[in-house]
Amino acid sequence: MNSRSIIGLTIQELEQVLRGWKQEAFRAKQIFSWVYKKGITDFARMSDLPRDLRKSLEENFYLFDLKLVKVLRSKDRTAKFLLEAEDKSRIEAVAIPAEKRLTGCISTQIGCKFSCAFCASGISGFKRNLTVAEMVSEALFLKNNSAQQKLTHLVFMGTGEPLDNYENVLKAIRLVNSPETFHIGARRITISTCGIIPGMKKLAGEGLQVELSISLHAADDKTRGRLMPVNKKYPLKELIAAAKGYSEKTGRQITFEYVLIKGVNSDLQNALNLVKILKGMKLAKVNLIPANPVKELALEPPAKKDILLFRDYLLKQGVNVTLRMPRGEDIAAACGQLRLRDEKIYHS
Ligand code: SAH
8 A cells, every 4th residue: 555655755754654663764765765866766676675674665755746747948049848647637847957056947836826927837727736745746856857867946937826835835846955855956946936925924934045026027016916916915015025035034035027018017117116016125136037828828929129128228227137938839838837738738
């Protein structure tokens, strides 16, 4: 009877299980090394464990919460992993390799409650939170299928809202942070939020140096409210104050994500509003992202010259700004495109 996932347990939790079986606690480290360092997905192959321990593990635990359905690899080497949970829900995770890094983009929920006007994730509604084991399994799939390249960075920017699944996301972060698993430093882990203020405040008090990205997308309440219904609950003034609070408390720079959408939030008045609301925030950066087209949503990026005008205006006003070109577009792995296409393929 395979009853419980071994992924998602902390080493202390596994040690406790082992003590209950009258096994030595150091075996937990060996098991973690097989799972997280060597990418072994079968207890029978953990050759330095006593036979009876392997048997107990097999009887009491399973090793993956997710099944790999398929991998789509982009021309730019970005790879999108379509995974299936036990309840048949589909989850997407993305591996983004660069010269010296491998960034994993992790989904935190099945679907999303927040219905941002430009995002594919909320189109089919919200189903449930992902468990710790499912999120850590996403990271493991990415690592195990990336030529065993070390996973150096994680961004909680896939489908869902991480701060709406707070406890599980935090436990997953502490786990991937620990030396026995991926040992990814907190500074290399990013949480991206649509602006859940109580979650941001709580996160500031965790004593973790996690990077915080805020999906801003407009700098006046009217435009932002239209794009992001969450703005009605957590309006800009309070959001910016909470962002300041986070950077003051943690010493971390906040990244404001700003998706540029033609005719919606990308003229110079919008740029001016952005400069205004960021005034006085020392530890802030703006990341401009030309909107990725989502077929179901009438959505277009501005012309290149307008994107550059917007960026240059911010630069001139002394804003720390980067322009991010989306990766993995040919496999629909870019921001906000996750899950929907595959859901259509598989469920219609
Ligand atoms: N809920 C979180 C994390 C998921 S979205 C958040 O809101 O931040 C990850 C990022 O992709 C966000 O910045 C989101 O605004 C952006 N995004 C969503 N749809 C997009 C689209 N069509 N084009 C470009 N970026 C998009």
